[in-house]
Amino acid sequence: MATLTETFTNIADAIRSKTETTDKITPENMPAMIEGITTGGNVMELSITSNGTYRAPEGIDGYTPVIVNVPQDGSPSAEALKIKGVGNYRFAFDNWNWFIEQYGNQITTENIIVAESMFAQSPSILEIPFDLNFDKENGAVIQSIFVNSGISKCPKMTGKITNTNMMFGGCENLEELNDDFYNEIDWSFFDNIPADNHWDGNRSQMFWCCRNLKKMPPIEFLNHGSRETWGSNTIYWCGFQYCNNLEEIVDMPIPHYFIEGTDGLDGFVEECYKLRKLTFALGEDGNPQMVKWGGLVLYLNRNTGWEGDNSNSVYDLQSAIETIHSLPDATNAINDGMDMNTIVFSSTAGANNRGAIGDMSEEDIALAAAKGWTVAFE
């Protein structure tokens, strides 16, 4: 039978285990400490700052507490594990990984209306084991939703989305985008944006800095958004910038009009060191598509297909010819008074057995010129 000292020691140990303290506890304090222990579950209260970052603890001005009831035994209720409505920054900055790690595929989402930066700056999140269900009526902004996260695969998404700017920016674990995550997405917003609304529908920088992306994302996913837009809002603007391992872009979909700005194609394939093929989608008749493009510059000289030594460029003469043959036809735009477009090559690139770009025939150069593109060499 335990002595009185041993009994008090055991009681104190039990109190310390529940209150997570290591302090010495006197018998006089034991009743009050026992009464202060919460029962039936822990309530974790995490605070969200006004700019959306997550911090603990509560009580700081400008913070909105997010309370999740987590029982000590068993799982939280399905309702507690449901994310509804606002989800921006919810798992950002590796602050809420514990939620995913602990409850994984028990988490559900419903009618999310804002998912901006939802998993942003979370390199430790390697997998998202739950679907993302966006609002079907009005859609959700998913700008920067996965930026600089560690995902190698996109979770399944449903509902309507309205803005995919920087969607996969900096996802360096993404080698190939799974082709089933978007099958239930409603893309109609991008096809019907009012002419005076150019902020929504931003699709630029979608794969910016996906340094290990090797394969072009599914065309069906990119094949919406053929509408009037600002130059820097399109899927082209820095779309694949710094995708250092991307090898081919084939049948790239074409938005049909850049309203203003000369930078609509800026950064499109900049520093795609391994790019050996770039072609644009042809029309149903097999000919280059007619576009209202003017004053745009397609840079294929900025370390496109090479790094450091352009004599070994994998984007070479044959690549350039393929690009030129599929270039969209801007003739009507030029005839309507828009400026000529320009395509810029590095003349010494690709000096291997498929030929240097600078050796391009006058016939191929003339083909570009005939479609409203002046050919320039560095």
Add this chain to the structure above:
Amino acid sequence: MKAQDFKLVRYDADEGMVFDWAEPRYSYKYNENREVIKKTQQHLYTKTLFIGGNDNIENYIEVPEVKE
């Protein structure tokens, strides 16, 4: 594709010079109210141009090459 017949003329910039657009071109960044928040001049800076029937060498000027 429409068949066109026109001459292509090659222009090479002088030593130490590159081509730029004669009429300055700019890129713009906008806020959500479509107000310009940044205006940046763009430059062509290439050594060789092939000018076809839809373009004109007068649309370009030679400027000193900028070494990086």
